[in-house]
Amino acid sequence: MNPFPIVLALWRRTRVTSALFLLLIAISIALGVAIIAQERGLRTGSARASDPFDLIVAAPGSRTxxxxxxxYLRPSAVELIPAETLADILADPVPAFAAPIAFGDNAEGFPIVGTTTDMLHHLASDGVIDGAMWAREEEAIIGASLPFAIGQTIHSAHGDGDIAGHDDAHDDDDADSHGGLRVVGRMPKTGTAWDSAVLVPIEYSWSTHALLAGDPGVPGVLEPGDALGPVPAVVLDTEKLVDAYGLRTRWQTDATTAFFPAEALSEIYAYMGDVRRIMSALTTATQALVIAAILSGVVALMQLYSARLALLRALGATRGYVFAVMWVYVMGLIAGGAALGLAGGTLTARAITALFASETGLTLTTRLGLEELRLVALVVVLGAVLAVLPALLLFRKPAVHYLR
Amino acid sequence: MLTVTDLGVSFQDAARSRFDVLDIAHFAAEPGAFIVLTGSSGSGKTTLMQAICGLQAADRGHVHWGDTDLSELSETARDRWRRDHVGLVFQDFQLIEELSPLDNVLVPAWFGRFRAGSLIDRATALLREFGVPARRRLSDLSRGERQRTAFARALMFDPLIILADEPTASLDAASGAVVIDRLRSLAHDAGRFVMAVSHDPAMIAAADRVVHLDRGQLTEKATR
Structure with missing residues (x-):
């Protein structure tokens, strides 16, 4: 039995309607696939980006x-940890290192992050920092994605991001010490938002905001006795997990909050998960409605072409053959739509990911996962079962009914 | 040999009451004869054709083709028997527009186990014999070529029985004459059982037997 030439002929005859059916199925599946793939990509990408930050200590406030x-270097106004408290944290012997983080300024629209050499080496991990380490406060090491060259001088400004600072540049009176930043090195790619940041010694951030009283010592290296300023946060790195938990308890005080990024992320993921569940339920309902609408359309269409199918019976086709023609016709639309939807959903998720990555600097990857394949398989199986309905409708009536 | 015995077919009208369409006590015919079936509209001609090829199930009676009693066969068995033994030709050709002439001829071959090579060769040879291009678009064929394609399809499995419903009704006189010659030749030269429903005087004149249906009952009008 070979129903395919007749199915192809039916598709050709109903090509506009069939294409519309195919498109509707593809769009409804693409929506589901894109939501699932995009959410997972965002989740894994954001989790990966937080990996280098073992424990964060900050002034009390929203962990998120x-x-x-x-x-993620998405700045907002936060309380600062006083210099005295920072000194206490730096004096803590447990962490492998404690790196203060300061932000709030930008260079040519890119965020400036003040930190230490320890943090840079930690972020670079196994990679090699191209160029040199800071020798002066006004030197910068740029993230891997920034379009500047080593040796280039870039201008810093107060404020964050693109809109801040252009009319508020650190004034020329300050130019000798803080007016420009000379790029001396480039970080290897880290896959974090820091790839799009201008990294400066923490002392630069303190100096430009006149927060230092005393000698800050070697740029980017904090030794006991160095003058310190207040900072928004400190990243603590530990060798052992048990130490990290101990530090988290120790620095959970009235003056500071300490948390693992994963804790804050899990709260965000829980919220994202809820939204995704709602969206997934909506797209599943949409898919069911689309398939139901298409089946209704197919039934109506087949009433129009029933004489054609009855002709097959007259020529000697069995009921089984006509049933196979109808089932393959509908299944072809559903399977074709599912395949298109899978491809379309993946491409859409990738496009959204690329857009999101360019906005955040995070390295996000979108790959098809089991969940999307399960969704598509569910639609195809559901379609395979429901495709029996129009086939059965034609199957039940005798051929002469349509030939009369 | 065809033997129809006590054949009764009835339909249900809109008021759900049944009315008789066919009531034939006896009819017999041998292969090799060209039979034309006449009758006014609604007299049951198409229903008789459908009954003797197993498309229409009878309420009572028997349709025997040799030793095969169609009334004893299941619907699927009748479908398979029809595919192997009957060639149907329709007034409006009933070709599938989206398929080439070759594929139209191959349609009955797709119902069973497909043996591509030999069947394609047979379909191609039939179309060549009928002078129809195998690969052209159907919409590019003349009405005569379409009717000849329908004939080629009917002969795909070299059937013993050829049933034609008004095969010349939509053709001009010249094309109609070709069809009549073909039907006569299939009966006389190839020894097939050929029955055609027709009101065409040329076809009636060419028939070996003319049987008339009147309100479901058969009468022999003329015998050559």
């Missing part, structure tokens, strides 16, 4: 807000 400030 602090996380966005420190890890």
């Amino acid at each position: 807000e602090i996380l966005f400030n420190v890890v």
